[in-house]
């Protein structure tokens with residue numbers, strides 16, 4: 001068969017293989033129910049300390065990019081402004097309470113830069129992977145960025161969810177999803193995919209929700225939470241009626257091109273990915289590497305190797321955990337993936353298995 005034809009058949013095969021690859025990795029209804037029970041139980045207990053407190057889920061259990069057995073991200077919000085509780089104090093109090101009242105293994109980190117409480121539940125027959133849960137305090141931006149990600153997913157779930165979910169599995173299996181070990185968080189990978197679909201792909205697969213404003217007066221472009229503008233267009237019904245992509249590439253094509261783009265085209269040395277504003281330079285952001293500055297330790301030097309602007313906390317580099325070695329590894333993985341998907345166009349399922357080995 002002609003190589004071009006062979007490749008076309010591979011790409012079609014790849015799209016359907018991606019759907020079947022991701023499907024069994026989604027959380028079950030049962031898992032969702034257990035996690036909701038846990039949230040509700042902890043919320044009840046927290047309310048005994050502060051009646052105006054609410055406990056909300058955020059992260060992958062809410063943004064539609066959740067995988068089976070992923071950890072729970074929870075945040076305590078206190079609606080009564082007169083409550084006047086300090087985060088570190090609250091973390092300690094909730095920690096003590098949960099230790100007394102539940103079977104969780106409780107680890108409060110009240111002195112961390114962002115105080116959190118870590119909970120774990122050992123595996124059991126009902127929950128073969130146990131539960132791992134982080135509880136933060138008053139992080140309202142996390143709720144908003146979770147909603148932003150969910151809204152992007154809702155616009156084109158078949159392509160957006162499949163791509164993000166696959167890349168998350170790939171990153172976990174290839175061990176490049178460890179912010180504590182110099183690589184990138186799931187949140188970072190998700191922002192990379194969205195950046196690619198909004199700003200790199202022409203025509204774009206997704207609109208820029210922080211910049212479009214059909215039917216909205218300009219004044220509504222500013223919604224301030226914790227000092228940040230968290231406005232984005234979240235009316236999915238209107239979006240469905242008024243916006244449709246004229247990019248019809250399949251998910252398989254998009255995946256191959258995503259890997260190719262980050263192997264060959266993206267300028268890691270001087271570019272910043274901004275979902276809000278497109279490609280920016282490190283110079284404009286003031287995110288140049290601190291290599292020449294004396295007296296800084298290795299971590300400080302490595303802070304801006306890979307640059308991904310947070311959609312709302314725009315002075316924050318989501319990829320600041322990525323070290324020099326981490327970036328080298330990441331780029332090597334993008335190249336390996338490109339090689340596997342372009343040089344061996346045999347059966348797609350085999351290529352995917354090889355990719356995630």
Ligand code: ATP
Pocket residue numbers: 058059060061063065066067070071073141142143145146185186187188310317318319
């Ligand atoms: P996973 O399924 O792997 O747990 P996740 O979507 O929950 O993936 P995480 O990296 O665990 O992603 O992040 C959870 C949430 O925490 C994100 O949705 C975001 O709101 C917030 N978050 C995580 N990392 C950062 C970061 N570096 N900067 C700002 N917010 C972050």
Ligand code: MG
Pocket residue numbers: 059060070071072073
């Ligand atoms: Mg998570």
